[in-house]
Amino acid sequence: MDALLLPLIVFCPLLAAGILFVSAGRMPARASCMIGAGSVGLSALLAGRLAASFLAAPLPAGTLHMALWSWMRVEGFSTRIAFALDPLSLVMMLVVTGVGFLILLYACGYMHDDPDIARFFGCMTLFVAAMLVLVFSSDLLSLYIGWEGVGICSYLLIGFWHTDTANVVAARKAFIVTRIGDAAMLCGLLLLATQASTLDIAALLHIVATGPAQLLPATAAFLLLGGAAAKSAQVPLQTWLPDAMAGPTPVSALIHAATMVTAGVYLIARLHPLFMAxxxxxxxxxxxxxxxxxxxxxxxxxxxxxxxxxxxxxxxxxxxxxxxxxxxxxxxxxxxxxxxxxxxxxxxxxxxxxxxxxxxxxxxxxxxxxxxxxxxxxxxxxxxxxxxxxxxxxxxxxxxxxxxxxxxxxxxxxxxxxxxxxxxxxxxxxxxxxxxxxxxxxxxxxxxxxxxxxxxxxxxxxxxxxxxxxxxxxxxxxxxxxxxxxxxxxxxxxxxxxxxxxxxxxxxxxxxxxxxxxxxxxxxxxxxxAPEDAIARLARTGWGFDTLYDTLLVRPFITLGRLNQSDLCDRLSDATAATTRAGSRMLSRMQSGQVRRYAGWIAAGTVVALCLGIRP
Structure with a gap:
């Protein structure tokens, strides 16, 4: 019975997000607040009930499992959508739902006069649901779904007031920088999948503990560290976080306190035997x-x-x-x-x-x-x-x-x-x-x-x-x-x-x-x-990381894109397309629909063929 509470804790904010998105613009502000904060509050109550049961009667294996469905099964590899509750995910569950509820309750007062309040609470509840998927997943591939879910929700919330260009730029920056880390993490997961033939966390950690050391190379640990560093805003992928302040203050509280930036810490803690190896x-x-x-x-x-x-x-x-x-x-x-x-x-x-x-x-x-x-x-x-x-x-x-x-x-x-x-x-x-x-x-x-x-x-x-x-x-x-x-x-x-x-x-x-x-x-x-000496100015700009990346990566990429607008490859492609269009127009003129013209072309072709055939 307790295992059923795991998907239900996730489903409450997920259902609220669906309702709020579908009814955006047609629901009173008070109703949007009640659905948004109430759904996370209900998840917090269920989480408290589950925590009390878990602590009162610890399971022999120390983990509560709930398999939902098998996702994919190919030769030598399979993965499934399954939730698990152990002491670590228990702590994270209480933090995400408890602190998340207080933040959403606060947001009811902070955002009460915003015309897009339904969209706001829809994104916030989806954010909480994605974080809970990340925390509960017993398989790294389904964990990656929650990982990407909090990423897209952060993009939507940082740029919530999208009429201001600066907010859109900040959201785009957060999305791109964290995607760099996400790409590294995905490569690490693929490497683990090919080496261990599984992404189930328990099985993977068992292999780490009992298998040969070379089975899971250091490369995978460093790739996962790259993903964790980007999501948790650590050097050298930390530049997105100060600009993320463009979002409403409840968004900042949710990202910084209970959800996104702690995901990297959770990932390393969850896979600590891999890093210890x-x-x-x-x-x-x-x-x-x-x-x-x-x-x-x-x-x-x-x-x-x-x-x-x-x-x-x-x-x-x-x-x-x-x-x-x-x-x-x-x-x-x-x-x-x-x-x-x-x-x-x-x-x-x-x-x-x-x-x-x-x-x-x-x-x-x-x-x-x-x-x-x-x-x-x-x-x-x-x-x-x-x-x-x-x-x-x-x-x-x-x-x-x-x-x-x-x-x-x-x-x-x-x-x-x-x-x-x-x-x-x-x-x-x-x-x-x-x-x-x-x-x-x-x-x-x-x-x-x-x-x-x-x-x-x-x-x-x-x-x-x-x-x-x-x-x-x-x-x-x-x-x-x-x-x-x-x-x-x-x-x-x-x-x-x-x-x-x-x-x-x-x-x-x-x-x-x-x-x-x-x-x-x-x-x-x-x-x-504020102090205005050179060191203070450098520190205020984040020690020049943005300037460095702009010089080494952003500007060369933009310049390359501009040069590529009219390079030789484009001209050859344009010439090929033009030739094809001209040939198509010429051949289309032969398709007149008049039988006597078709017969004439057939006769002309026959004469040419005979001439070629009898030529000495």
């Missing part, structure tokens, strides 16, 4: 994460758009997850994925509430002094900022980040030092945002109020951002390891804790970052502006 791939994952978290944190320090600050923050925090994955701290990566979903959704939704009330302005230097005018939003944003910075003891982000630092220390002290530097920069840039936006002199007078449909999700996520880390704590504080115990059948025993001074370092560094932010951006009477 290739040590160089593990090192590459850790290195990609470390570089991304430092570069993104540096860019966030100098941004002036509040949503772009949070976008670079997402890149940096996903970098922490990649660092944990590459260090073998699998539980730490999933723990930070969960806490990040709480505080990043909270930060985006609080930022959206601010943007609405300051007349859609997003420049933090045009805000200031907003705390007295919107205390609820300020409290929510402050809770999210504290969790993102990892302030000790009080926030969920502290416990998950501390677990990552412990894992990085055991893997390589240099990785730990880089992660600690990133934690310091994180505290600086997020409290820079807090101090500039909510304290000091007010530059824009806010209007309106934050309605209940927006305030309730903010309150729920604020509680989770503060208390959500209590599921996993260091032994020095309290021997609580609920998440590690849940995930241990998949990942084994969690990494042992290091010396106690590591905990002190991880606690004091974020506090030092807050102190630095206060010294630099505390309330002052004089007007403040």
């Amino acid at each position: 290739v040590p160089v791939a593990m090192k590459a994952v850790a290195l990609v994460g470390l570089i991304t978290l430092l570069l993104a944190a540096g860019s966030a320090l100098v941004q002036t758009d509040i949503k772009r600050i949070l976008a670079y923050s997402t890149m940096s925090q996903i970098g922490y997850m990649f660092l944990a994955l590459g260090s073998g701290a699998w539980q730490a990566a999933i723990f930070h994925l969960v806490t990040h979903a709480f505080f990043k959704a909270l930060l985006f939704m609080a930022a959206g509430a601010v943007i609405l009330r300051v007349h859609h302005r997003q420049d933090i230097y045009q805000m200031g002094g907003l705390a007295p005018a919107m205390p609820v939003v300020f409290s929510a944003f402050l809770a999210g900022a504290a969790a993102l910075a990892g302030l000790p003891l009080l926030t969920a982000g502290f416990y998950s980040k501390e677990m990552i630092l412990q894992g990085a220390w055991h893997a390589n002290p240099l990785l730990w030092a880089g992660a600690l530097l990133g934690a310091f920069a994180t505290a600086i840039y997020i409290f820079r945002c807090v101090f500039i936006v909510f304290l000091g002199t007010r530059h824009t007078e806010p209007t309106g109020r934050t309605g209940a449909t927006m305030a309730i999700p903010l309150a729920c996520l604020a509680i989770l951002a503060l208390a959500g880390g209590w599921m996993e704590m260091p032994d020095t504080i309290a021997p609580v390891h609920l998440l590690s115990h849940l995930l241990s059948p998949l990942f084994g025993t969690a990494t042992a804790e290091g010396p106690s001074w590591l905990l002190w370092a991880g606690s004091l560094v974020p506090l030092a970052g807050v102190g630095v932010a206060w010294l630099l951006w505390r309330p002052r009477t004089q007007a403040r502006t």
Whole structure:
């Protein structure tokens, strides 16, 4: 009976998407909101029911299966559409449906006056359904369907306000960059299929564990890493994420917190035995994460758009997850994925509430002094900022980040030092945002109020951002390891804790970052502006990656296309087509429909043939 809940959890938002798309423009806004948010809320209730049943009576095999249908069967290879629930997909299911519901409930207030609200909720519910397919799939080919589904939904949602050219360009950029990674991932899946003759995840991982090492080459791991890096906006395929802020704020919250950018983390965690069999791939994952978290944190320090600050923050925090994955701290990566979903959704939704009330302005230097005018939003944003910075003891982000630092220390002290530097920069840039936006002199007078449909999700996520880390704590504080115990059948025993001074370092560094932010951006009477030195300008543009790709790839490709408009091949093709058309016209004149002319041509042909035959 419980197995039937798996497809039903996916079907609820999928059915809602179909209804909303078919009835777009003919349904009241309130009905669109109820169908959109209600369907994901129903999925969240079913997910809670399934989770309670799964945890109360764990299955002997540790996995709940539901086969839907056989997709294809050829000689030596078969694949099927099937769902499976294990501890990892259980955690992801609760995050996607729970946080997703709060985001859609918030969107009911944020988007209530948009004329295309039905299309918006249709795309959002389809997004959630695609992510659930990705999470539940027990076969990599059906997982790839969900993988591509979240990609096309992100394109539709980033470019939702398509009358603005900049939004369309941002959506196209996200689509193209992530397609590069998707192509790499597809090549990796095809390589696995040819080498292992299966894409069933359980069978594939069994082959990795028991089969010869050369059966699954390192090439497949690196191709899958390319797909994960693009989807999770990691170096060198991270350039699409800051521009994705062109979409409505609920879209940003959904993409950054509960769905798309965590897909790469989930993929590597799901296939962790494959990556563990290739040590160089593990090192590459850790290195990609470390570089991304430092570069993104540096860019966030100098941004002036509040949503772009949070976008670079997402890149940096996903970098922490990649660092944990590459260090073998699998539980730490999933723990930070969960806490990040709480505080990043909270930060985006609080930022959206601010943007609405300051007349859609997003420049933090045009805000200031907003705390007295919107205390609820300020409290929510402050809770999210504290969790993102990892302030000790009080926030969920502290416990998950501390677990990552412990894992990085055991893997390589240099990785730990880089992660600690990133934690310091994180505290600086997020409290820079807090101090500039909510304290000091007010530059824009806010209007309106934050309605209940927006305030309730903010309150729920604020509680989770503060208390959500209590599921996993260091032994020095309290021997609580609920998440590690849940995930241990998949990942084994969690990494042992290091010396106690590591905990002190991880606690004091974020506090030092807050102190630095206060010294630099505390309330002052004089007007403040963004730094304009060369390094700041370079960091603000994402360290020049867009310029590099534009120079090396985009411009040569456009130039080649222009040259190809009138090249020799085109001229030869045009000449061949013209000759064919001329011959066709000449031959068509012979088809007059007059019998006597046909007889004349026959007689003439006969005379010619006789002449050729009797010629000496």
